[in-house]
Amino acid sequence: MNVEELLRDSLCELAAEQRPAGPGYADRVLAARRRRRNRRLASVVAATAAVVAVAVAVPLLDPGKETVRPAGVLDKGGVHAHPDQSPPRDVIAAGQAVLAAYYRAEVEPQTDKRAVSQRTYWLLDPKTGKYEKDSRWSFVAVAPGLKTAAVLERSLPAQRIGLLDLTTGEVERWIPVERGVGGLAFSYDGSRLVATTYDENPDLRIKQKLIDLNEKETWMWGTEFGESSRSGFYDLDVASGEGHWSPVAPDRSIGSRQDFEFSRAGDRVYSQVIGAGDGLQQFYRLDGAKAAAPANEKGLRSDVPARLSPNGSLAALGLTKEVNGKPGKSYSSIRDPRTGKEITKVRGAHLLAWADDRRLIAWERVTGLNETYRPQLVLVTIGSDKVVPLSGVREEPAKGVDWDTWEPVFARR
Amino acid sequence: MDAEAQDSFREFVENRSSALLKTAVLLTGGDRHAAEDLLQNALIKAAGHWYRIDEPEAYVRQILYRQQVSRWRLKWRRRELTVAEPPEPGANPDAASAAELRLLMRGALARLTARQRTVLVLRYFEDLPEADVARILGCSVGTVRSTTHRSLARLRTLAPELTALGPQAADARPQPSRDFSPVEVRP
Numbered sequence: 001m002n003v004e005e006l007l008r009d010s011l012c013e014l015a016a017e018q019r020p021a022g023p024g025y026a027d028r029v030l031a032a033r034r035r036r037r038n039r040r041l042a043s044v045v046a047a048t049a050a051v052v053a054v055a056v057a058v059p060l061l062d063p064g065k066e067t068v069r070p071a072g073v074l075d076k077g078g079v080h081a082h083p084d085q086s087p088p089r090d091v092i093a094a095g096q097a098v099l100a101a102y103y104r105a106e107v108e109p110q111t112d113k114r115a116v117s118q119r120t121y122w123l124l125d126p127k128t129g130k131y132e133k134d135s136r137w138s139f140v141a142v143a144p145g146l147k148t149a150a151v152l153e154r155s156l157p158a159q160r161i162g163l164l165d166l167t168t169g170e171v172e173r174w175i176p177v178e179r180g181v182g183g184l185a186f187s188y189d190g191s192r193l194v195a196t197t198y199d200e201n202p203d204l205r206i207k208q209k210l211i212d213l214n215e216k217e218t219w220m221w222g223t224e225f226g227e228s229s230r231s232g233f234y235d236l237d238v239a240s241g242e243g244h245w246s247p248v249a250p251d252r253s254i255g256s257r258q259d260f261e262f263s264r265a266g267d268r269v270y271s272q273v274i275g276a277g278d279g280l281q282q283f284y285r286l287d288g289a290k291a292a293a294p295a296n297e298k299g300l301r302s303d304v305p306a307r308l309s310p311n312g313s314l315a316a317l318g319l320t321k322e323v324n325g326k327p328g329k330s331y332s333s334i335r336d337p338r339t340g341k342e343i344t345k346v347r348g349a350h351l352l353a354w355a356d357d358r359r360l361i362a363w364e365r366v367t368g369l370n371e372t373y374r375p376q377l378v379l380v381t382i383g384s385d386k387v388v389p390l391s392g393v394r395e396e397p398a399k400g401v402d403w404d405t406w407e408p409v410f411a412r413r
Numbered sequence: 414m415d416a417e418a419q420d421s422f423r424e425f426v427e428n429r430s431s432a433l434l435k436t437a438v439l440l441t442g443g444d445r446h447a448a449e450d451l452l453q454n455a456l457i458k459a460a461g462h463w464y465r466i467d468e469p470e471a472y473v474r475q476i477l478y479r480q481q482v483s484r485w486r487l488k489w490r491r492r493e494l495t496v497a498e499p500p501e502p503g504a505n506p507d508a509a510s511a512a513e514l515r516l517l518m519r520g521a522l523a524r525l526t527a528r529q530r531t532v533l534v535l536r537y538f539e540d541l542p543e544a545d546v547a548r549i550l551g552c553s554v555g556t557v558r559s560t561t562h563r564s565l566a567r568l569r570t571l572a573p574e575l576t577a578l579g580p581q582a583a584d585a586r587p588q589p590s591r592d593f594s595p596v597e598v599r600p
Contacts, residue, residue, distance in 0.1 A: 001511070003565055003575050004537060009511075010518040011538040014443060015435035021449070026426035030419065033457045078469075096428050145432070147540050167540045240511045356428055413432065 009239040086392030087406040091129040094379045095355030100142035100411035105404040107221045115221050117203040141184040142411035150184045156201040157182045175241040183259030187266040193236045194260045199229035202257035223256045233260045246288030272302035279303035299340035306351040316351040324369040347380040353410035358382045418463045425469050439534045440481045442523035521571035529564035
């Protein structure tokens with residue numbers, strides 16, 4: 001480690017320790033502004049007798065001459081929509097949620113019977129606001145703040161984790177790992193990384209024969225359910241790269257890739273399990289032992305990525321109602337995370353990320369219920385039936401094309 | 414500011430004040446109260462132009478950086494922060510763990526000038542290229558480069574344990590304890 005790296009780590013650590021400004025901060029600022037304006041107005045009134053004095057005081061009514069706006073910096077408060085782009089070329093964002101990357105997977109045969117579903121990522125360049133293809137990585141997790149991504153090289157499982165500076169496109173630091181890693185996820189505050197370890201490439205595909213109702217045989221690349229090589233996870237401190245590995249007992253009710261993610265508080269990890277219902281999840285302590293779900297995450301679904309709202313008071317759940325029409329309308333459930341009771345329904349078929357405590361980014365259909373499901377990214381608001389298109393319509397790849405459709409990766413600003 | 418603008422301002426502050434406050438704390442070298450003052454001033458200025466601001470966060474950040482540098486220019490005589498525990502120059506570098514080194518680094522950062530710290534925060538926390546830092550602070554790229562170099566050297570002077578780190582150790586040169594060079598600010 002050199003001085004620059006230590007400096008970077010120290011700044012990140014100091015920043016991460018800061019508690020938020022607290023509720024009502026905006027109102028306190030506005031009140032301070034009103035007081036300041038009143039004082040200045042009073043000074044102007046007092047000086048009306050002297051023209052010169054007025055001439056001096058008036059400019060004070062327009063505080064702040066810093067009108068220079070850096071070019072190419074993202075608008076961090078507003079909505080960036082490109083409803084004509086699928087996959088997107090220019091930044092898509094709403095509130096604190098940014099489409100930080102997307103990927104497409106392609107099946108690459110290795111032998112007659114084995115193949116690997118290889119991902120290729122397009123990463124948001126924060127300077128240009130455009131998505132740029134970066135073929136170096138097989139897995140990318142973007143940290144909150146969109147400055148750093150954790151990356152794995154093409155060959156999985158990987159023996160080192162890269163911390164990629166998204167501004168320069170260069171790896172700032174490598175974290176070597178003894179056990180091969182196949183998946184990564186940041187904690188909610190971005191200070192830690194959970195790295196799921198596998199003995200084999202978790203994206204292996206094997207050739208499988210399907211026999212349809214007409215007894216017609218087709219061959220396709222599929223995963224072998226119940227054959228996951230997942231061995232455990234590393235819990236790593238991003239600043240120092242230090243951490244420990246915890247073994248997790250093999251489980252036959254998981255898919256070949258079943259990555260761990262942190263709970264909101266970061267004191268547990270969870271992953272999806274396949275069982276009686278969709279979106280089931282199993283939590284683990286950080287030493288790898290099975291654990292109960294935290295009280296506020298008990299009712300969540302592992303297949304709905306939005307999970308808890310920023311302030312933790314609402315839980316994003318799954319599709320609950322569909323209304324036919326042109327296009328059809330989907331509604332997902334918003335629940336109290338502690339009681340599991342539905343509070344309301346919000347537009348959207350699949351809730352992906354919270355833009356703020358009232359708005360979410362979701363996939364929503366552009367077709368009727370009797371047509372093929374074709375979605376686009378939209379911004380939905382609790383209490384409103386309005387949807388704001390953010391991306392173009394995602395099309396399924398044509399038959400015979402090995403590329404999957406694009407999958408979004410969201411991060412908080 | 415009408416009700417609509419106030420709602421939009423509130424929404425922005427609610428969503429972004431935590432991140433902005435983190436930057437402000439870094440700019441003030443860990444002084445939370447000074448950081449809250451700095452951010453409040455910047456937000457008040459932004460509120461005055463809310464209708465005309467296309468990129469509120471970029472705008473507020475720019476005010477934060479420039480305000481901090483200007484403030485230093487006005488108050489340079491009082492700029493050094495008092496820290497409870499000054500760095501211990503005699504400590505054995507081998508014994509210092511990563512956490513201890515980060516603490517030493519914090520102490521040293523708090524003793525830099527506001528301008529030096531602002532340049533380091535922009536370069537190493539915001540990860541901006543030199544050209545962008547120059548544009549934000551209204552100075553030349555050369556000034557950014559030399560300030561960065563001098564600031565890193567000063568960190569090593571303030572916390573000699575840091576000189577044992579990495580390949581840049583050879584750069585460490587004793588620096589004057591205060592940097593009185595003029596600041597180029599064009600608000």
